[in-house]
Amino acid sequence: MAYSVIKENDLFLVTDLFGDISTDSTEGFGLYTKDTRFLSHLKLTVNGAKPIFLASESDRNYVSNIVLTNPDIKVGEKLWRESVEIKRTRFIYKGILYETIRATNFNPHLQRFSIKLEIDADFKDMFIIRGFQDGQFGRKTGVRQLASGFSIDYGGVDDVKRSLLVEWMEAPGHVTVSNEGAVIAYYMDLEAGQSASIELFFVPVINETYPQRHSHADAIQELQRMYADWEQRSTGVASNHPVFDSLYRRGLSDIRALLTDLGFGLFPVAGLPWYAVPFGRDSLITALQLLPVHPEIAKGTIMTMARYQGEKSDNWRDEQPGKIMHELRDGELANTNQVPFTPYYGTVDAMPLFLILIGEYVKWTDDIQLFEEMMPNIRRALEWIDTCGDLDESSFVTYNKESAKGITNQGWKDSSNSVVHRNGEYAQAPIALAEVQGYVYQAKTTIAELLRTMKPYSNDNKMIAWSSNLIAEAEELSKLFEKEFWVESDRFYALALDCGREQVETVTSNPGHVLMSGMLNPDRAAAVADKLLSKEMFSGYGIRTMAEGEKGYNPISYHNGSVWPHDNSLCLMGLNHEGFHKEALTVMEGLLAASSSFENHRLPELFCGYSANKDTPIHYPVACSPQAWAAATPFVFIEVMLGMQLDYMTRQISLHPVLPVGMDWLSVRRLRLGSGVLDVDVKRRNETCAYHILANTTGWTVVSH
Structure with a gap:
């Protein structure tokens, strides 16, 4: 650096x-x-x-x-x-x-x-x-x-x-x-x-x-003292893999540095030096990654996003009622309305991610009080998804820039050339992104699950009916997604649908995020996992944002062929959720190999997508470092290595441990769940890995799967 x-x-x-x-x-x-x-x-x-x-x-x-x-x-x-x-x-x-x-x-x-x-x-x-x-x-x-x-x-x-x-x-x-x-x-x-x-x-x-x-x-x-306290309150992780241990410690230190409090609790800003401000998508995803390590950061993130939730229609700021902000600035140009970032709302995925984070945070912490407090915000975000979010009445959540100084592409790949057809033409808005539909499905099913499970909602007929409606809406979305996004010739999903509901068939990492939603049938989920690990998509150091060989592919571009650690981490969540442990291990091993080549084993915002037959991963010239969701990527490794899944309705922790090459044992201490903690050791035994529970005060039952 x-x-x-x-x-x-x-x-x-x-x-x-x-x-x-x-x-x-x-x-x-x-x-x-x-x-x-x-x-x-x-x-x-x-x-x-x-x-x-x-x-x-x-x-x-x-x-x-x-x-x-x-x-x-x-x-x-x-x-x-x-x-x-x-x-x-x-x-x-x-x-x-x-x-x-x-x-x-x-x-x-x-x-x-x-x-x-x-x-x-x-x-x-x-x-x-x-x-x-x-x-x-x-x-x-x-x-x-x-x-x-x-x-x-x-x-x-x-x-x-x-x-x-x-x-x-x-x-x-x-x-x-x-x-x-x-x-x-x-x-x-x-x-x-x-x-x-x-x-x-x-x-x-x-x-x-x-x-x-x-x-x-x-x-x-x-x-x-403050940093020592942060580390002491973190989930303690150790192994015989020095690169992973260093990466984990670096992530803890970087996240602590990136925390900010605007008066509603600590939350992570996006990254340094350019994005040391609240970012809806970045802050929400980072807080989601942090749940196994510091679940309380999710609460500060949720409260901050709720404070700035959209209240009116304002084209200058791309604001609509119920929208979660994209970016908040507080400089001279913002204060005088010369730029629309006070805050700016040009994002299509922050709304479902906000709902997902609320749901997952409540599952991890049993913080029913926060769920009750957020109920008006939850309703407004869902209403936006079903009304303003469906710009072309296609039943998909879409985006279109209204602000003269706004962002053209409003998914996480927000550069102007990131949604490109195979003939090289750029897709025109309104655009429906594949991963956003997965987020919406996951948001609705997660909120529905909490409504069906938590008291007093589980005994309230209105809440039960609302839960049933959310599940029905999610299932309709799933059917429509399969019909309109699946590309049979690629055995994969389209990146997006454009303004004419034409598929943007370019093979990208975006559909990898859909795995974690649980929306895909087993055969299609397996096809997605296979494609993510294909030689065109997997560089050896990580999953590329776009497949090698596509017309828009460029290994040194920002979004069209580079490798983003956080993008890989969301794919990892999905691979773990669907039980693709071998594929998840391959991705983790690639990222670990990459991290050993960066200063202090710090994964940057992104790096170039060249194949691993190069000596080391090639730096992207202006990558932010530290970057929050890159720093939080090794925390996702914990869930993946434990093969951990939570069933909130049965209060079961399901484990299927796997360890990357070079790691023979893993120790996890003070993993907070509910009002207790879980201490677990994992050891390699020939070709398999076994876990041993040392302490479990969570009130959840640990089972194997």
Whole structure:
């Protein structure tokens, strides 16, 4: 990864590997909150020269450690090469970026040198930085020198006052402020082996609301405690497979860094650096992946999505009553309605995914109170599915962009070229995507199951009738789906139906998501599993988004031939649900092999779809990392390796354990279900795997299948 990134709640920092920020960089380096860059330029020099990079530690998401040294400086105050070690340590705590610069003299003599920092803020909106949007924006109103720092101020066209406050513990030797920001200089005289530290605070201020500052020592100690508590409350997983163990730990750390709370509970934002905001689809899928590890994150996600559920018809934002948001932005352009993201509702799958997450969360936790609280939201989401979602009255959920600045394709493959016919022509809206119909089926049957099972609903005739209606609607959808989406010549399902209800026959991963819905008959489910693992679809490192050989196939495209870990994880859920354990193992083994080639065993948002006969998977050039649903992919592995399925009506946990090549034992501890936990060990015995239950306080019965 060619950058360093740290995040805590809704403040995050992206720098180059030196720890610097350059305004003219294309990577969008900076310190961000509320979709605004509060720190746009940060440059450290030693005696006026750029230091030499030695190391950057990024294994912990809450703290960045960068080690530098000086070049050979012969002009002015001479400095022998590599005489001074400079360590930059930074972390974020409660809305403040803390930085410590520690200099150590390794010259055997007294050494005099200066450390200078150039600092500026441009307060640019994220949409402008990404090059997606131009527009009207405010201006910098000045730079003020203060008793223990300085402030760079900005007045926005949205009437929001924004400032970057920079403070220090020890005053610099010299400070210069101008319209271009500030330059601070520290002059150091260090004896051999002596060290000195500079402690700085970078504070984004909005409408003169100042977060409380803590000492560096207290802040980092509290951060460490918070991360230790997160890990302790997580499902404990260990094995003799070091790559998996590392991938699992990395996923836990990445998800913790991506958590944000808008006042309704913790939920995962989509990813860094571009998508550190609430995303309907991404946040919902990540919370679904997290259920075996941290089920409470689903509650925060559900509550946040419910808070922003659509209430009216607004074409500018693609909003309709009952819709779940796609993306929420809070920058200057959004606040002045120059972009429709306040929030924007251009998504077709967030509504059924919202319902699926509610249902699965209640199954895992028995949180009947949340189900009751969400009943109005459930009804509105279902009403949208049956009315506004059926644009062409085809009985399928479809999408069509109305907003002038909205998203053309509104499924998870939302690039403009992702729904393409075999002749190379792009499908025209309204479009019905295969996976969305599976989500709708799963949403209706899941809600129906809860209505039939949970008290007091199971004794309410109206609720029983509603449940029966939902099941009948789901079965009608299943029959219609088989009739209109099945492509006999491919023994597979079409990617979509276009505006003329013509099949988009291109072979893609989308139908793989339908497996987890339970909508397919056994023969058709087997055909889907076979196709997903075919040489055209499976690269060796994962399932491709589009089959090799299709006219639209491109292994270096965003959605038409690349490999997305989260896409694979949803296919894995389906393979496990349908009992295709061998195929699921193959997919897991491919992803594990891929992860060993990425820094810190972190699966990125996506990687190129080239076959595994290459030495290593090829990086996609602008993939987000960390990305929430990629980070949560190894959590799905737990369910798959246990072969775990839940039957809520009978309160049975069904297990059929399988382990990937290279793993002989798996230990799972504190897996929360209901009000209790499950502890289970799995061991390989020749060609089979056996499980042993060490503790079960869940109230559920464990059975083999």
